[in-house]
Amino acid sequence: MALDQLKAFLVLMQNDLALKEAVLASSTADDVAKIAAGLGYEFAGDELLRFSGQKVGRVTVSKRQPPGEYS
Template sequence: MALDHLKAFLVLMQNDPDLKDAVLASSTADDVARIAADRGYEFAGDELLRFSGQKVGRVTVSKRETPGEYN
């Protein structure tokens, strides 16, 4: 079920510029999961991270590497 929600959220994101901006401004995968939860999509940040490298529609999930200390 979570994978279905994740894929549906990614499809929604590709058609909503404001949502895309919010996701891209997020610091962590958990932040993205919270944004999704606010819109009724349930998945965990670690599920999103495991989905890294995969593509849904025009969206490719990629893990952002943060060098140095995490703020």
């Protein structure tokens, strides 16, 4: 069920510029999950992280490396 919620949120995000900007400004996956929860979508930050690399519509989920981390 959470995966369906996540996908629905990503579809909404691709059509809402303000929402997209809020998500891109978020520091953590948990922050994104909180934004989604405020709009009625329920998924956890770790579920979003596990979805990294996948695409829904025009949105591709990608994990950002925080500044100071090296690969």
